[in-house]
Amino acid sequence: MRPVCIVGMGETAMGRLEGSTSLGLQAEASRLALVDAGIKPGDVEAVYNLDPYTQAMSMFAQSLLEYLGLKPNVAATIDAGGTVTPMTMILNAIAAIGQGYAEVALCTFGENALTGRPKGVHGLPQGPSLGQEEFEEPFGCIGMVIPYALVAQRHMHRYGTTKEQLGAVAISARQHAAFNPRAQMQKPMTMVDYMSARPIADPFGLLDCSVMSDGAGAVVLTTVERARDLRTTPVRVLGFGGKATHKNVNQMPDLGDLGLKPAGDVALARAGLGIADADFCCIHDAFTISTILGAEALGLCGPGEGGPYAAAGKLDLGGPCPVNPHGGLLSHAHIGGMNHLCEAVRQLRHEAEPPRQVPEAKVGVVSGNGGVFSLCGVMVLGRGL
Amino acid sequence: MAEYARPLPRPSVATKPFWDGCREGVLRLPWCPACGRPHFFPRSLCPFCLGTGLEWRAASGRGRVWSHSTVRLSFWGKAFDDSLPYVVAMVELEEGVRMLSNVVGCAPEEVRIGMPVAVTFDPVTPEVTLPRFRPV
Numbered sequence: 001m002r003p004v005c006i007v008g009m010g011e012t013a014m015g016r017l018e019g020s021t022s023l024g025l026q027a028e029a030s031r032l033a034l035v036d037a038g039i040k041p042g043d044v045e046a047v048y049n050l051d052p053y054t055q056a057m058s059m060f061a062q063s064l065l066e067y068l069g070l071k072p073n074v075a076a077t078i079d080a081g082g083t084v085t086p087m088t089m090i091l092n093a094i095a096a097i098g099q100g101y102a103e104v105a106l107c108t109f110g111e112n113a114l115t116g117r118p119k120g121v122h123g124l125p126q127g128p129s130l131g132q133e134e135f136e137e138p139f140g141c142i143g144m145v146i147p148y149a150l151v152a153q154r155h156m157h158r159y160g161t162t163k164e165q166l167g168a169v170a171i172s173a174r175q176h177a178a179f180n181p182r183a184q185m186q187k188p189m190t191m192v193d194y195m196s197a198r199p200i201a202d203p204f205g206l207l208d209c210s211v212m213s214d215g216a217g218a219v220v221l222t223t224v225e226r227a228r229d230l231r232t233t234p235v236r237v238l239g240f241g242g243k244a245t246h247k248n249v250n251q252m253p254d255l256g257d258l259g260l261k262p263a264g265d266v267a268l269a270r271a272g273l274g275i276a277d278a279d280f281c282c283i284h285d286a287f288t289i290s291t292i293l294g295a296e297a298l299g300l301c302g303p304g305e306g307g308p309y310a311a312a313g314k315l316d317l318g319g320p321c322p323v324n325p326h327g328g329l330l331s332h333a334h335i336g337g338m339n340h341l342c343e344a345v346r347q348l349r350h351e352a353e354p355p356r357q358v359p360e361a362k363v364g365v366v367s368g369n370g371g372v373f374s375l376c377g378v379m380v381l382g383r384g385l
Numbered sequence: 386m387a388e389y390a391r392p393l394p395r396p397s398v399a400t401k402p403f404w405d406g407c408r409e410g411v412l413r414l415p416w417c418p419a420c421g422r423p424h425f426f427p428r429s430l431c432p433f434c435l436g437t438g439l440e441w442r443a444a445s446g447r448g449r450v451w452s453h454s455t456v457r458l459s460f461w462g463k464a465f466d467d468s469l470p471y472v473v474a475m476v477e478l479e480e481g482v483r484m485l486s487n488v489v490g491c492a493p494e495e496v497r498i499g500m501p502v503a504v505t506f507d508p509v510t511p512e513v514t515l516p517r518f519r520p521v
Contacts, residue, residue, distance in 0.1 A: 134400060135426045136485050137392040138515055141473045142460035149454035150475055157452070157498040201473075202455040202493075250426065250475065250485040 001098035005234040005385065006090070007227050008037025008220030009345040014333035015184040016114050017214035022052035023060075025110035027067050029216035033106065037220045038231050044220075045102035046074040048089035050336065052111035064108070073102055081370010083284040083337025084242065084377035085109060086219070090341070091240060093221045103222060109338040110216015117212070130371075132248055144286065145209055147249035147372040149201040152289035155255060156203060158304065163203055165307030166288040167194035170207045170330055172315040173285060177327025179317075179356035184211050185331040208288045210329035217338035219345060224385055233349040238273065238363070239380040241266025249372040259376035260297030264367060267378035271363075275299040278321055278380075279361040280347055282340035284368030285328040291315065294367045295323065298378070317356055325356045337368050341379075348383040389510050390464040399429040402441045407514040412446045412504045414480055415439040425482040446504035447521070448478040455493040472496050476518050490519035 010032025012025055026049055034041055047070060051060035061075040074096050080088040086107060093105035132141065141147065155161045171194060177183035189207065197205035227234040243259030243266075246252055268274060275298050283294035292306030300321055301309040309315070315323040326332045326343040333339060344364040346352050362383045369376045396404045406413035414423040419436030423444075430437050453474040459465035472488040474496065488496050489505065502518035509515055 133392065134394040134396075137461075138394050138509075138513075139473060139485055139487050139517075140391070140456060140460070140465050140468070140471055141485055142392070146454055146456055146460070146473050150452040150473065153454055154452040154498065199457045201457065204454075250483065 002100065003224040004094045004097045004221055005224050005227050005236045006219050006221050006345055007230050007232050007234055008033040008039060009342050010034075010036055010218045011182060011339060011342050012110065012216045014182050014213050014215035014335070017112065018115055020112045020115065020214050022055065022057075022111040022116065023063055023067050025112060025214065025216035026064050026108045026218070029110055029218035030064070030068060030106055030108050033108070033218035033220045036232060037222075039104055039220060039222070041068060041070055043104045044070050044106050045072045046093055046096045046105035047072045048076055048078050048092055048105065048107045050079055050085050050109040051077050052113070052116070053336070054111055054113045054117050080377070081375050082286065083340050083366060083368025084370045084375050085336055086338045086341045087240065087366070087368070087377045087379045090219070090221065090237060090379070094237060097221060097223060103226065105221045106218060107221070108216060108218035109336050111335070112214040113334070114212045114214045116214070130248065135250055136248060141249070144372070145204060146201045148287040148289060149204045150249055151252070151255070151293075151372065152203050152287070155289055155292065158255060159307065161292065161304075161307035163195070164191065165311045166203065166208055166292070167191055168310040168313075169285070169288040169291045169315065170194055172310065172313070173324055173328040173330040176317060176325050176356055177331035179353055180326050180332055181353065183327040183332045184213055185327065204287065210286045210334040211331065213333035213335055215333050215335050217335055217342040219341060227385065233383065234385055235345050235348045236382045236385065237379060238382045239267045239270030240377065241270065242375070242377040244375040247371055247374050252372055252374075255293070256303065258293065258297065258373045260293060260367065260369065260373060260378075263376040264298045264378040267365070267380050271380040271382070273363060273380060275321075275365070277363050278365040280322045280325055280358045280364050282326070282344050282364065282366045283323050283328070284337050284340060285324060285330050286334070288330070290369075291323060291328070293373065298365060298367055317358070322358055325352065325358060340366050340368060344381050348381055391461060391509070393510065393513050400427045403427045404513065406441070406443075407506055407516050408508070410506050412444045412516055413441045414444045414478075414482060416442050423480045423482055425484050445479045448476045448502055448518070450488065450496060450498050450500045450502060451475040451477045451483055452498060453488060453496045455496070474518065476502055487517045488519070489517045495520070
């Protein structure tokens with residue numbers, strides 16, 4: 001296998017982008033990533049993307065390559081779920097390039113989830129199905145908020161996690177977003193704001209939930225050999241670990257048996273590192289409880305200690321290991337976790353806006369899941385070759 | 386009577402005995418003759434050993450709340466508006482399997498994890514009866 005690295009990264013504006021299309025957003029992020037890498041479009045030989053969750057699409061990688069005028073050797077639409085989707089795109093890119101089936105690979109996701117949804121629909125529209133139809137939806141368990149609320153309630157019962165501790169996660173993300181000019185949510189959030197937010201599904205109020213966004217992100221990969229001639233600081237994948245346990249919340253194992261921890265353990269072992277070596281983490285934070293469970297699973301704190309850890313300010317910039325310095329899905333934008341990878345690349349290249357750049361960052365850990373902690377993945381990234 | 390506007394299950398060959406049972410007032414679980422374990426949700430094979438030839442047996446209908454959430458917003462157009470707030474719960478049955486359902490028959494704020502509950506059948510349409518749970 002030829003060694004491979006990430007050499008390009010692009011992010012569009014985030015938020016309410018009236019008139020945007022999922023295809024156009026992915027194309028723009030792809031263009032930005034190729035310009036960033038200094039790679040000509042004609043050199044792209046592998047394209048991986050994800051189709052929009054808010055519109056039923058098929059063979060979307062082909063739609064994208066057609067739109068961009070690319071003629072790659074390999075193209076596929078990958079739906080692993082959440083931040084594990086871009087991780088899985090990157091794994092496929094590493095395999096294709098490493099084995100010589102492609103020289104340059106493009107990985108992207110984005111959609112107009114905010115402005116492109118049918119009116120009056122919360123979460124996903126009533127079209128693309130999550131597989132909840134027969135044994136969850138008839139009971140009013142629809143979309144993702146309620147399943148995650150069930151997880152949060154279980155965590156509160158088992159470990160004494162409090163509503164205020166969930167709030168500390170939301171406030172930390174919002175503080176970080178304030179330093180990020182691309183963040184969708186810039187308005188400061190106080191604990192009073194958090195506690196008085198509209199109740200949605202106990203214990204969650206509106207501010208426990210990630211935002212709905214229009215936007216896209218992309219990364220470009222090539223061989224280490226070629227990277228030496230490019231202008232960007234390369235970022236290597238030092239290790240990956242994954243674990244799937246189920247799909248929907250009704251099949252979820254108990255909190256101690258989720259896939260997040262084995263995924264993290266394997267990823268760090270493959271990298272030959274411990275969590276203490278991480279300069280920052282990007283944890284898939286679809287809901288506030290996600291950051292708490294993610295921090296516990298990575299070993300930033302012990303099992304059940306994620307709530308007090310957040311409340312003590314340890315997720316914050318300036319803390320022992322800043323989590324989601326871009327503002328996360330809670331306050332930057334929810335583009336399926338693509339931007340967790342983009343932010344890790346930006347941090348490792350030392351190109352984040354100064355207040356949120358983690359000083360001398362060399363190792364970043366991206367942790368995520370698709371579904372309801374269903375398919376978990378952790379990717380350890382490192383600066384330089 | 387207004388048409389039932391909420392999502393309804395569409396039973397398959399593998400799940401029809403479950404939904405038929407609910408309509409008859411019996412909570413049935415599929416058991417694997419090969420490994421001797423029940424599972425839920427019903428499917429065409431055993432998720433523990435891929436055994437087939439599953440047998441349907443009546444469950445006790447009793448269990449405990451494993452987790453719960455009081456839902457305060459309709460996620461299906463306005464279809465759930467007239468039930469808000471309602472309680473979605475995961476219930477661990479005495480047989481060891483968990484299923485997702487609702488807790489009814491008490492105030493939402495009275496629901497606790499570990500609370501003993503028993504099945505109660507709610508015929509929402511002439512064809513479909515949903516198994517919900519009430520405190521015991």
